[in-house]
Amino acid sequence: FNIGLFNGYGIKEYRYNNSGIMATQNLSYRIPFKHSSLQFGYSVMYRKAGNLYLPGIEPDTAFYSGDEFSFDVNGLFKSKVVDIQAEYLQANIDKATANGYYTLVTIKINAKNQTYFVFDNYRKGYESKLNGSWYITGYNYLFKKYDIMLTLETGFQETEEKWNNRTVLQFQMFFH
Secondary structure, three states: EEEEOOOOOOOOOOOOOOEEEEEEEEEEEEOOOOOEEEEEEEEEEEEEEEEEOOEEEEEOOEEEEEEEEEEEEEEEEEEEEEEEEEEEEEEEEEEEEEEEEEEEEEEOOOOOOEEEEEEEEEOOOOOOOOOEEEEEEEEEEEEEEEEEEEEEEEEEOOOOOOEEEEEEEEEEEEEO
């Protein structure tokens, strides 16, 4: 269980006459089984904003003032061989709604090799040609668990006009 109260403009911006506020709350619960576990949870957020830039939700040329309410529900099944994660998210901003969901299935081949599949669907709060489902497949090589890893993934997005493709090769290092 977590609860938070913030200034409503994020960490990158400080406003001397701050009138924004953001309140958050989330809860997750884990149920262990013999060699697996099931976790589920939710989060909610309310924000009162003034002239806030919300890329990906509002058009790039617009600044938002008003109330925002967002929530998500999520679940995660973990076992020695497979992990299945799913989440639904929704942001309500005045009369606009941005929402989406995804399902991620990870198959653990051995301690260093994983393959994964993702179905992702997201709709922005305004009409966009980029709205559409993503179908992604990928491979992870874990040099040192998740601290050092190499990822290769490719994905296809179905839009109203055409199919888009994206391929990514990524090297990650996590510092503790």
